[in-house]
Amino acid sequence: MSRGAHTDAARAIGVDIGGSGIKGALVDLTAGDFAGERVRIETPRPSTPDAVAEVVADVVSAVGGDDDHGLAVGVTFPAVVQHGVARTAANVDDTWIGTDVAEVLGRATGHPVHVLNDADAAGVAEARFGAAADTDGVVLVTTLGTGIGSALLVDGHLVPNTELGHLEIDGHDAETRAADSAREREDLSWEQWAKRLQRFYSVLEDLLWPDLIVVGGGVSKKHEKFLPLLDLRTPIVPAELRNRAGIIGAAVVAAELRTPA
Structure with a gap:
C-alpha cells in the first residue's frame, strides 16, 4: 500500500x-x-x-x-x-x-x-495521517497493551504480519515481559518497565535499523512517564491517532x- x-x-x-x-x-x-x-x-x-x-x-x-x-x-x-x-x-x-x-x-x-x-491497520494510519506522516525509510509502529502489536512500513509500504512482540529475547517471548499488561500484572514502576522496553526496542533497532519508532496502545497517553527514560539511537514518539x-x-x-x- x-x-x-x-x-x-x-x-x-x-x-x-x-x-x-x-x-x-x-x-x-x-x-x-x-x-x-x-x-x-x-x-x-x-x-x-x-x-x-x-x-x-x-x-x-x-x-x-x-x-x-x-x-x-x-x-x-x-x-x-x-x-x-x-x-x-x-x-x-x-x-x-x-x-x-x-x-x-x-x-x-x-x-x-x-x-x-x-x-x-494502526500502523498504516499513523504512517498516512499520524505520527509517521511523511516519514521516509523504515517506520516501526508498536502497540503496547495486553500484548505487543507491530507494524513495519518501508517508504510507506506495509510489510504485513510482522508479529515482533513474539520475538524471543533473553529466553522470553518479548510481550510477556514488555507489554503494558506485564507492567500492570507485576506492579512495575515506570522505571522498571522502561528497562524492559529499552531491551525490547534495542533488539528491534539492531534487527531493523528503523528511521522512526511510533508507540501506540492505551498506555501511550502516558508516554511522558516512560518514553523519556529510553536511550535509543532511533527517534521514538507516541502515536497520534490512538483508538x-x-x-x-x-x-x-x-x-x-x-x-x-
Whole structure:
C-alpha cells in the first residue's frame, strides 16, 4: 500500500474487530479522520465467524447508511491474516483459524471487504495521517497493551504480519515481559518497565535499523512517564491517532486496494 496512492472516493468504511467490541465508522480519506459517529456493538459470545459477521454487517449498515453502496470496506482482525485468511486467533473464537475472513464478511455485508491485522491497520494510519506522516525509510509502529502489536512500513509500504512482540529475547517471548499488561500484572514502576522496553526496542533497532519508532496502545497517553527514560539511537514518539487508528487504517487500505494508484 503506497503512501502516494490516491482514491477517487473521498470516503470508505473502517471496522475494528476486538475481543470486547466491534467498532466502525465512515472515514474521510482526505482528512484521515471519522466522517461520522463511531458505532460500537459488543463482540458476541462465542465470537464465531457467523456471529461476528452478523455484527459487522450491522455496524457497516449503521455507519454507511443509505450511502454505503459502492464504498470500500476495510476490517481489522486480531490475527495473522494472509490473503484474507486468518492463520491465528487472539481474543476471538478459535474456529476463525483457517477461515477466509474476507469472504465471510463480504458475504454478510454485501461489500467487497479487505481484512488485515489490527496492528498493521494502526500502523498504516499513523504512517498516512499520524505520527509517521511523511516519514521516509523504515517506520516501526508498536502497540503496547495486553500484548505487543507491530507494524513495519518501508517508504510507506506495509510489510504485513510482522508479529515482533513474539520475538524471543533473553529466553522470553518479548510481550510477556514488555507489554503494558506485564507492567500492570507485576506492579512495575515506570522505571522498571522502561528497562524492559529499552531491551525490547534495542533488539528491534539492531534487527531493523528503523528511521522512526511510533508507540501506540492505551498506555501511550502516558508516554511522558516512560518514553523519556529510553536511550535509543532511533527517534521514538507516541502515536497520534490512538483508538481511531485501526478504523482509519483499515478504511485507507481497503480504498487504496480498490482503486490502485
